[in-house]
Amino acid sequence: MAMGHALGPMGWDRMSSTIPLIRRWPFTHMVSSLEDMGINSGRLLTRNNIPEWQYGDAEEMVPIFDFLRGFECGARAIGSEEFGLLLAKRFGVSEFGSYGAAITASKTVFEAMRTACQLASKEATTARYWLIPQSDGYNFCRKQLFVTPETDHGLRQLEQYSLELMVNIVRLGAGPDWQPTTVFLSTLRNRFPTKQRQFNPEATRYESPHSAIFVPAAVLGLPIRKKAPDSRFCDMSMLEASRVDEDICDAVMEFLRSSLLIDSRNLTTLATVAEAAGMSKRTLQRRLAQKGSSVHRLYDEVKYRKAMELIDDPAIKIADIAASTGYEHSQHFINAFRRWTGLTPGQYRKTATVETGH
Incomplete structure (x- = not known):
């Protein structure tokens, strides 16, 4: 299988002049998860001056800072530093709006990873995903471009959430039990949850310039296990045409x-x-x-x-x-x-x- 060149993170230089946005549907997932955990999400959001962005078209863009603050408040409310991980485990890739529909329409694991990289900036304007070829596979990489001390807690939750999403993309072909043999985290060792580590500590490397999981060559060509697509998100035109990350x-x-x-x-x-x-x-x-x-x-x-x-x-x-x-x-x-x-x-x-x- 020809896997081509590394797919790099495009457009990093534009982010300093734009407003950080994310699609609305992750916020909706967050709110529904809080409700299922017994948390009054409306009261929680109101108390923390966070707009109730869960209402409306799932493909609309909302401020990512409100999403990060929601992560932080949710983690506090349930008493767990793993709220981002718990949220990612509750939803399959196919439930991730048009972004998820595009990924699950791929033929192989490698194509799904490549699609995730190509469309990431349309899903969240401050996120970049890319692939780095290794001798025996690829590093599936991620970096959050807009980082401030005020959002550090929420960004840690987002790193858990995003890494689990990346693993779940590979599992579309590799199966539900697949785990990466090597994981790179941009956070410090003592800033990642310790009660239930998301990954094997022996396989985890901390303080990396970016987050990444290693995907071996044997997995890349595996076919995606098809599921019936959600008809609400089959039209990719709006996602692909979005230019909110550029201006x-x-x-x-x-x-x-x-x-x-x-x-x-x-x-x-x-x-x-x-x-x-x-x-x-x-x-x-x-x-x-x-x-x-x-x-x-x-x-x-x-x-x-x-x-x-x-x-x-x-x-x-x-x-x-x-x-x-x-x-x-x-x-x-x-x-x-x-x-x-x-x-x-x-x-x-x-x-x-x-x-x-x-």
């Missing part, structure tokens, strides 16, 4: 769109966006200004696009569109719509009716 304006708009969906009454401010981005307000303002934009301008664009999605459906009342786009009063929405289009919503609908003949 600060795109990333901020994705965050603002998710904020609007979760609570249209939420008044998203420069401060809330900067917090989600892990930047100071001044830094965020400067980076957006370099692109000729601002949080206010991007939020206005998000509201405009949402309004245009709804306005063509005559069954939706203007007042409901106003509420869905974050306007408490219909007149404020009408004023904004006139600014966007030069017409009131009513005039726009009449024009559209004339043009279409319906």
Whole structure:
């Protein structure tokens, strides 16, 4: 089997200017797991000022810092430093949204690993996976690009979670009992859970520049054991076309769109966006200004696009569109719509009716 060259981590230099985001579905998994463990997730999130990102389209992007804080709070709530590991063990790769669907559609273990590497930045904008050839196999590597002291606890949980995901990808062909013979961890030995170690201590190397598991050559060509795909995640076009990891304006708009969906009454401010981005307000303002934009301008664009999605459906009342786009009063929405289009919503609908003949 021809396995080609090493698949390296692409686009690392872009991450300093963007907002860290992750697909919504891991957050949903986290919340459902907490509930199954007897934890009132709504109360836990509210108490720790974490938005309830579990609601909405699983493929939407949400701030990764809220996900990391959720990991930290979840670990505290269940009294275990292994919350990330427990979460990863509860869900199969096929349940990992479009990302998981793409991986499980692979023919071999090597192809599944390669797909995971190619699409990782579309799944979480600060994650990079890559393959390094060895004499008798490949190192399946991972690195988290955005690291701050404030998120250290959550990042340790994320490392457990991600490494178990990597192992589970190999197990798609190698079987449920497969374990890596060598594991590389970026964390210190005393910072990894000790009650139930995720991997054999004798096979684990600490303080590595990145996390990795070794996958022997004998495993790489094994066929993936097919399961019926989840029809909700069979269309890969949105995942593959996503470019939120490349542009600060795109990333901020994705965050603002998710904020609007979760609570249209939420008044998203420069401060809330900067917090989600892990930047100071001044830094965020400067980076957006370099692109000729601002949080206010991007939020206005998000509201405009949402309004245009709804306005063509005559069954939706203007007042409901106003509420869905974050306007408490219909007149404020009408004023904004006139600014966007030069017409009131009513005039726009009449024009559209004339043009279409319906």
